[in-house]
Amino acid sequence: MVKKRKLPLKACVKCKTLVQDGVEVCPVCGSREFTEEWDGIVGILNPEKSEVARILSIKQKGLFSIKVR
């Protein structure tokens, strides 16, 4: 049986960075707008060489959501 567990993470509306629930300001872009309605998770270690980072226009390393609703 698979139990769906909600991650204690929210996504920045502007740059899609995933931060922990208690964080109030996005460490990447400084936005205070977050959403819990996000899908998918991608870890970027090397944004300059990552195809995924290029497609999602991510320039920092870190955890990002693929889709923010």
Ligand SMILES: [Zn+2]
């Ligand atoms: Zn941000």
